[in-house]
Amino acid sequence: MNMKICLALVGLWSSTTALAARQGMQAFERVHSAPQGWKAEGAPDPGAxxxxxxxxxxxxxxxxxxxxxxxxxxxxxxYGQYLSRDDLRDVMKPSAEGEKAVLDWLTASGISRQKIVMAGNWISFSATTEEANELLDTKFLTYRSTVKPGSTIIRTRNVFLPQSVMQYVQMVHPTTFFPKLQQAASPLVKYSRNVQAASPRVKYARNVQDGNSSIIPCDWKKLPTAQCVKDLYKFGDFVPKKNISGFIGVAGFTGQYPSHSDLDLLVAKTSPWAVGANYTTYSINNGTLTESKPPGGEANLDIQYTVLLTYPMRNTFLSVGGKGQWVADLNFPTPQSNLNEPFLDFFKYLLEEKDASKIPHTISISYAEEEQSTPPTYARTVCDQVAALGARGVSVVTASGDWGAGWSCQTNDGKNTTRFLPIFPASCPWITSVGSTTHHAPEIAIDFSSGGFSDLWPRPWYQKEAVPGFFSQVGDVWKGLYNPNGRGFPDVATYGNGFVVIVDGKEEGIGGTSASAPVMASVVALLNAKRLEDGKPPVGFVNPWLYSLNGKGLTDITGGGSTGCTGQGYNNVTTVKVPYASWNATKGWDAVTGLGTPLVEDLLKLLPTFDAVKQTPP
Known part of the structure; x- marks a missing residue:
């Protein structure tokens, strides 16, 4: 036999054998390789x-x-007839056949029924690694961190399930996921884009605890304030009533925590009309409730601007503990570089909350990551949780990311394909994604504002008319680098080129889509407040209504555009370069500013005026 053919057959046999499953088992989930920063050491204690x-x-x-x-x-x-928690559970409940099939599989595989907990469409259980190897037809290994001596984790790269349960299982968690080491933190980086997708951009810092008490409500020649935002987007005279207008929640991840004293300083410096403005804090999944020194720049930015823009509405900082799941790519190749947030735990907690008064009507999230860095089963499960919140009348607003048209621009599936990489959770179709603008007379798209098209979710019904109009203007530019049938994002945009923020007593200029998300979330919170004060349900998932306005209540941004794929990724890692990669702002919806920027007075007038419906509050 020809030696080359022989070797090829041996290689084929070896690779096939490595992935071969027991009879009746099918591949459910795989990762191409263990991420950089983890080294397999061998089998763990079978009793672990x-x-x-x-x-x-x-x-x-x-x-x-x-x-x-x-x-x-x-x-x-x-419209507006939102579901109670129990109604929602009925909508999401698994089939009796599916539940039985999975339980039978677990118990037949040696998992004690006493160790299995059922809760809605979730099944939790504990198992030894020996049991898990048999259960999932895989081989769990101990992986040791090469960046933090002494840190180990037990994971696998392949998961197989019986044919009898494949159609019933959405996610097995955790198996192929290599989480970030807990001590690593996302630094606040000055003059740098090489931070997490929606990380705050610090432009300068100076101490304001020096006796200088001059008030600067708004001066566009300097950095804008909350008053500038209110003027730019025509907030008008509407002031929410504190006790009946609902409340807004600001999500904080990765140990970020804000400072009450910094908010007081900002009010005194820029917003005398909001004297006494405050916020409460709430811990989810053991999130920190202790003010750190220095406080988090992201946390301060987000809560300071939602508090001032919605004053005197109730604001709550939701401190979420833990880290999310991660798949390595060029931007985040190592465990310590993982910045993924525990979105699943956050949304699941809110959906399970018995006390309706603890669920915000509006949620602001200023965190993002590349869609491909999150395992698809995890991403889809998180997105379903967001849809469930929308069905309960909750508005979820997120930053679109600060990577422009793309950052690493290379797939992590082993093929290293050049591609504009969408951002998660902004690409989830049940979220309101917010891009950024700059200038104010007129506003134009800013270069770092992320946008594009999802590789996981198809174009939703509410975008059927808006997105094709964009393609008719840009033609086939960048064809093959994105999914033209995917969910387009962002949905809207607001100014993001730096606001005055107080961090640890210092005045800083912080921007990015991190700044844009809380601005738009504040706008949505005011819309919810108006509906509630009129005796009507909140607007909830706001996208279908926004797209139905056909441009009314919004300023269409037609100048500027994004950039991306510069060849330089996270930590100065060399990545794929795509010359002139960009999305331009165009007439109508576009992949950098969405539908445009809000005009609050007009949006308040355009709110649906349907009579109130009887329902259980979210």
Whole structure:
């Protein structure tokens, strides 16, 4: 036999054997390789115990999306008729057959029924590594960190499931996920874009605790303030009533925590009309409730601007503990570089909350990551949780990211394909994604504002008319580098080229889509407040209504554009360079500023005026 053919057959046999499954088992999830920074050391103690969570597929797979559509579309007879927690559980419940199949599989595989906990569409259980190897037809290994001596983790690269349960399982968590080491933190980097996708951009810092008490409500020649935002977006005379207008929640991850004293300084410096402005704090998943020194720049930016823009509405900082799941790529190749947030734990907690008064009507999130850095099963499960919140009448607003058209611009599936990489969770179709602008007379798109098209989710119904108009203007430019049928983002934009923020007693200029998200979340919170004060349900998932306005209540941004794929990624890692990579702002919706920037007075007037409906509050 020809030696080359022989060697090829041996290689094929070896690779096939490595991935071969037991009879009746099918591949469920795989990662190309263990991420950089982890080294396999061998099999762990067979008695080492792990805790798993399985998300089950709902019995009616399209029911959640259809329900969200009906309660969020102003043209629907069910608009505003949001679901209670128990109603939502019925919508998301797994089939009896699926639940039984998974439970039978677990118990037949040696998992004690006493160790299995059922909660809605979730099954949790503990198992030894020996049991898990048999259960998932895989081989768990101990991986040692090469960046933090002494740190180990037990993971696998391949997961197989029986054919009998494949159709019923949405996610097995954690298996192929290599989380970030807990001590690593995302630094606040000056004059740098090489930080997490929606990380705050610090432009300068100076001490304001020096006796200089001059008030600067708004001066566009310097950095803008909350008053500048209110003027730019025509907030008008509407002032929410403190006790009946609902409240806004600001999500804080990665140990970020704000400072009350810094907010007081900012009010005194820029916003005398908000004297006494404050916020409460709430811990989720053991999130910190202790003010750190120095406080988090991201946390201060977010809460300071939602507090001032919605004053005197109730504001709550939601401190979320833990780190999310991660797949290595060029931008975040090592454990210490992982900046993924625990979105699943956050949204799941809110959905399970019994006390409706603890669930914000509006949620602001200024965190983002590349869509490909999150395992697809995890990302889809998180996105479903967001849809469920929307079905309960909650508005979720996120930053679109600060990577422009793309950052590493290379896939992490082993093929290293050049591609504009979308951002998560901004690419989730049930979220309101916010890009950034600069200048004010007129505003134009700013270069770092992320946007594009999802590789996981198709274009949603509410974008069927808006997005094709963008393609008709840009033509086939960048064809092959993105998914033209994917969910387009962002949905809207606001100014993001730096606001005055107080951090640890110092005046700093911080911008990015991190700054844009809380501005838009504040706008949505005011819309929710107006509806609630009028005795009506909140706007909830706001995208269908915004897109139905056909440009009314918004300023269309047609100048400027994004950049990206510069060949330099996180930590100065060399990445793919795509000359002149960009998305331009165009007439109508575009992939850098969405539908445009808000005009609050007009939006308040355009709110649906339907009569109130009887419902359980979110």
């Amino acid at each position: 115990r792990l805790t798993f969570r399985i998300s089950l597929v709902p019995e009616s797979q399209g029911l959640l999306e259809e329900t969200l559509r009906q309660v969020s579309d102003p043209k629907s007879a069910r």
